Amino acid sequence: MYLLAIHGSPRKNGNTEILLDSFLEGIKLSKINFEKIRLAELNYQPCIECGECEKTGECILNDDFQEIYKKIIKADFLVIATPVFFYSHTSYVQAFFERFQAFWARKYLLNLPHPFLKKPKGILISVGATKGGKIFESMIRCFKYVLDTIYGIYVGGIFFRKIEKKGEILNYPQYLELAKKIGINLENISEEEILRYPEKIGLTK
Numbered sequence: 001m002y003l004l005a006i007h008g009s010p011r012k013n014g015n016t017e018i019l020l021d022s023f024l025e026g027i028k029l030s031k032i033n034f035e036k037i038r039l040a041e042l043n044y045q046p047c048i049e050c051g052e053c054e055k056t057g058e059c060i061l062n063d064d065f066q067e068i069y070k071k072i073i074k075a076d077f078l079v080i081a082t083p084v085f086f087y088s089h090t091s092y093v094q095a096f097f098e099r100f101q102a103f104w105a106r107k108y109l110l111n112l113p114h115p116f117l118k119k120p121k122g123i124l125i126s127v128g129a130t131k132g133g134k135i136f137e138s139m140i141r142c143f144k145y146v147l148d149t150i151y152g153i154y155v156g157g158i159f160f161r162k163i164e165k166k167g168e169i170l171n172y173p174q175y176l177e178l179a180k181k182i183g184i185n186l187e188n189i190s191e192e193e194i195l196r197y198p199e200k201i202g203l204t205k
C-alpha cells in the first residue's frame, strides 16, 4: 500500500509539518509505504481553465504537477496537512486541488474509471489558531469533493485548535502521540469501521 502525504503550509517545520511527521512516524511502523511532498517547494500552477483536459483527461500544464499526477493515481491513502488560512486550506492546497480538474474530466466527462481501480482514502491533518467550532469545515467539504474525482472517500481528520506560533504544537506531546498512533493503526482500520466509528479510532469530523 502507498500513502501520499502532502504538506500545504508555507512554514517549514511549523505546526502542521510537525503533526504530519508524527503521523508518518506511525506509518513507518506499519506496512504502508509513503512519500511526503511539501507543496511550497514545488513549481506548479493552479488550473488555468484551458479546457484541454476535457478532451483527453490529461492536464497539459508542463510543471512539477505532472509527476504528482503519477503519485496520486497510485495512492491508497491521500493525506493533506494544512493550517487553517482564513477558514480554509492554504493557497498551495487550493492550487493542488484545482489540478484535480483533469481527474474530474476523466470521471464525469469521459466516463473513465480510476486508472488502477482504487478507492483512495483521504485524511486531513490541520491546526488553527482560534477555538472556532467551524474552522475546519470548509477544507473538509472541499477535500470530499476533490476525493470524489479519484473515486476516493474521506475517512476523517486529525484536527487541533488554539495552536498558533511556530512549533507551538510541541507543547502538546499528547497530540503528537495520537497522530502517531493513528498512523500505526491506519492499515488495520477497515473502511466500514472508519465510516461508522470515526471517534473510536481518533479521527474526528
Ligand SMILES: Cc1cc2nc3c(=O)[nH]c(=O)nc-3n(C[C@H](O)[C@H](O)[C@H](O)COP(=O)(O)O)c2cc1C
Residues within 6 Å of the ligand: 009, 010, 011, 013, 014, 015, 016, 017, 082, 083, 084, 085, 086, 087, 088, 127, 128, 129, 130, 131, 132, 135, 163, 164, 165, 166, 167
Ligand atoms: C494568512 C493566515 C491566515 C490564517 N487564518 C486563520 C483562520 O482563519 N483561523 C484560524 O484559526 N487560524 C488562522 N491562522 C493561524 C494558523 O492556522 C496557525 O498559526 C497554524 O498553527 C499555522 O500552522 P503552520 O505552522 O503549519 O503553518 C492563519 C494564519 C495565517 C498566516
